[in-house]
Amino acid sequence: MKDGYWLVGFQYELTGYLYSLGRIPRCKSAMLKHLKPGDKVLVAGVGHGTEAIEASRLGADVTAVDLSETMLSHFRRRIEKEKPPKEIRVIHDDIFNIKDTGHYDMVIANFFLNVFSETRVVEVANHLGSLTKPDGYFVVGEFVLPVEKGWRGVLQKINWYLAISFYSATTEAVFHPVWNYPALVEGSGCKIEDIEYFKIFDTNLYWSILGKKTGR
Numbered sequence: 001m002k003d004g005y006w007l008v009g010f011q012y013e014l015t016g017y018l019y020s021l022g023r024i025p026r027c028k029s030a031m032l033k034h035l036k037p038g039d040k041v042l043v044a045g046v047g048h049g050t051e052a053i054e055a056s057r058l059g060a061d062v063t064a065v066d067l068s069e070t071m072l073s074h075f076r077r078r079i080e081k082e083k084p085p086k087e088i089r090v091i092h093d094d095i096f097n098i099k100d101t102g103h104y105d106m107v108i109a110n111f112f113l114n115v116f117s118e119t120r121v122v123e124v125a126n127h128l129g130s131l132t133k134p135d136g137y138f139v140v141g142e143f144v145l146p147v148e149k150g151w152r153g154v155l156q157k158i159n160w161y162l163a164i165s166f167y168s169a170t171t172e173a174v175f176h177p178v179w180n181y182p183a184l185v186e187g188s189g190c191k192i193e194d195i196e197y198f199k200i201f202d203t204n205l206y207w208s209i210l211g212k213k214t215g216r
């Protein structure tokens with residue numbers, strides 16, 4: 001299986017923390033407040049697994065999937081060290097091989113949809129929506145759409161293009177503008193219930209989007 005993060009996977013979590021002055025880890029866990037003990041949670045493209053460990057601490061049954069063995073080795077090390085109370089199911093595979101349709105109370109895609117091309121991202125979002133239970137949640141944590149005017153809009157663009165320039169040069173992530181994540185969540189059959197923003201210099205740079213699966 002191809003490991004797109006073999007070169008830079010080791011620094012991913014720390015760099016994300018430093019780059020965002022702590023906003024990215026907060027963004028990743030923002031919607032866990034909607035979990036109940038015993039809920040089934042799927043974390044797609046789990047990386048080092050900040051929110052997966054936190055969800056386990058909240059009593060959820062967590063399944064975590066990632067294509068990169070490098071990322072998963074860091075995640076497993078964190079599990080060893082932090083000893084979350086419930087066992088986390090770790091799957092080394094492509095998210096499209098997860099076929100538990102309508103199974104999860106919450107499906108989380110943090111900084112995951114941004115690695116895909118314009119056509120692929122729609123397929124991935126729709127697949128994740130299909131894994132979500134009716135009335136379950138589909139959560140996306142991401143870079144905001146750069147819609148602000150003046151210097152704030154420039155800052156939003158710089159924040160995204162610096163990150164994607166680095167990761168498209170060093171991983172399999174595709175270089176592209178910021179996708180419209182609320183539209184992708186809606187398109188997957190979920191209604192947007194909440195959006196929480198994370199700011200630096202009074203400018204929205206990251207958002208956590210909570211979609212609720214409608215019965216369609």
Ligand SMILES: C[S@@+](CC[C@H](N)C(=O)[O-])C[C@H]1O[C@@H](n2cnc3c(N)ncnc32)[C@H](O)[C@@H]1O
Nearest residue numbers: 045046047066067068071093094095110111112
């Ligand atoms: C940008 S990183 C984000 C990691 C983590 N969610 C975070 O926020 O720190 C994207 C992750 O998605 C994984 N990934 C990419 N394509 C995948 C696929 N088709 N199936 C499963 N994981 C995939 C990568 O290996 C990588 O760990």
